[in-house]
Amino acid sequence: DIQMTQSPSTLSASVGDRVTITCRASQSINIWLAWYQQKPGKAPRLLIYKASSLESGVPSRFSGSGSGTEFTLTISSLQPDDFATYYCQQYDSFPYSFGQGTKLEIK
Amino acid sequence: EVLLMESGGGLVKPGGSLRLSCAASGFSFSGYNMNWVRQAPGKGLEWVSSISGSGDYIYYADSVKGRFTISRDNAKNSLYLQMNSLRAEDTAVYYCARRDDYNNRGVDYWGQGTLVTVSS
Numbered sequence: 001d002i003q004m005t006q007s008p009s010t011l012s013a014s015v016g017d018r019v020t021i022t023c024r025a026s027q028s029i030n031i032w033l034a035w036y037q038q039k040p041g042k043a044p045r046l047l048i049y050k051a052s053s054l055e056s057g058v059p060s061r062f063s064g065s066g067s068g069t070e071f072t073l074t075i076s077s078l079q080p081d082d083f084a085t086y087y088c089q090q091y092d093s094f095p096y097s098f099g100q101g102t103k104l105e106i107k
Numbered sequence: 108e109v110l111l112m113e114s115g116g117g118l119v120k121p122g123g124s125l126r127l128s129c130a131a132s133g134f135s136f137s138g139y140n141m142n143w144v145r146q147a148p149g150k151g152l153e154w155v156s157s158i159s160g161s162g163d164y165i166y167y168a169d170s171v172k173g174r175f176t177i178s179r180d181n182a183k184n185s186l187y188l189q190m191n192s193l194r195a196e197d198t199a200v201y202y203c204a205r206r207d208d209y210n211n212r213g214v215d216y217w218g219q220g221t222l223v224t225v226s227s
Contacts, residue, residue, distance in 0.1 A: 001169075034213040036152075043202055043217035044152065050211055087152055091206070091213040094166040096142075096154040 002026050002090050006099030012107040017078045021102045023071045023088035032092035035064055035073045038101075039084045047086075048073065078104075109133040109216045111203045116221030123193050123225070129186040129203030129218060137161070137181035140206040142214055143188050145199035145223075153199075156188065157206070171197075193225045 003026040013019050023033065031051040036044035046055045048064035051071055061076040075082055083106050088099040115127040127143070143155040156177040157166045165177055176189040186203055200220040207215045 032211070032213070038152075043219055045217075046212070046215050049213050049215070053212075055212070055215075089152070089154075089213065094157065095168050096157070096214075098152045098154065101151045 001095055002029060002093065002097050004088055004090055004097050004099040006088055006102055008102060009100065010103045010105060012105045013078055014107045015078050015080060019075050019078060019104065021073045021086055021088075021104075023066075023073070023099050025069045025071075025090055028068045029090045029092035031067050032090060033064075033066070033071050034089045034091060035062075036087045036089065037082075037084050038087065044087065109205065111205065111216060111218035113201065113203050113218045113221040116201065116223045118224045118226065119193055120227050121194060121225055124189070124191045125193065125223060127188040127190065127201055127203075127221060127223070131184045131186065131203075131205070134205070136179075136184040138209075140208055141179060141186045142204045142206060143177060143186075144202045144204050144214070144217075145197075146202070146220075147196070147199040150199075155201070158186070190223070193223075195225050197223060198225045199223060 005024045007022050033051045035048040038044045047058050052064045063074050065072050086102045110132045112130045119125050138160050142157045145153050145155050158177045174192045178187045200222050202220045203218040204214045205216045
């Protein structure tokens with residue numbers, strides 16, 4: 001099974017900051033990685049698929065990169081609406097697996 | 108508009124059973140792989156099970172294998188999860204989610220979730 005390790009677990013930042021979240025896979029998953037944003041009491045929202053493709057309707061300040069085992073999600077200039085929890089997920093093979101999540105907090 | 112609406116959650120005793128349903132609309136249901144993903148209170152996301160559009164290919168997480176059964180009725184645009192031998196650690200919000208294999212977008216649409224609580 002593929003393990004996904006996400007870091008950091010918590011990130012404190014201010015509006016306007018540039019932030020990066022990292023996700024590592026225990027074996028190569030090519031580009032089959034998605035990033036989700038989740039707010040309390042809500043379902044996850046797809047942000048990035050195929051490691052770097054921006055989902056329709058998602059602001060361009062979100063970007064993804066990487067392939068193989070190392071991936072990053074970058075938010076170029078944090079906005080108040082971005083404070084949430086972020087998850088990576090591999091969909092290269094079953095069982096699908098998620099990172100443990102990164103909670104992005106206001107500093 | 109793609110809509111997924113789960114139902115069937117509730118309070119059940121350990122060892123009991125529950126059947127979740129997911130009503131899909133706004134897309135050609137039979138053409139899509141469907142999934143169940145759960146989230147225990149205050150915890151992260153855990154993939155539970157997946158079924159292909161035809162129902163021929165089914166996968167489970169080890170944590171539910173032998174206890175949960177995923178199924179679908181394409182004529183009714185519905186997805187199901189039969190949960191037996193429930194344990195306290197199965198307590199979670201259960202989400203129905205679609206996978207887009209046409210554009211390789213992964214799991215793209217999610218329902219609002221239904222809460223399952225396993226407690227005596």
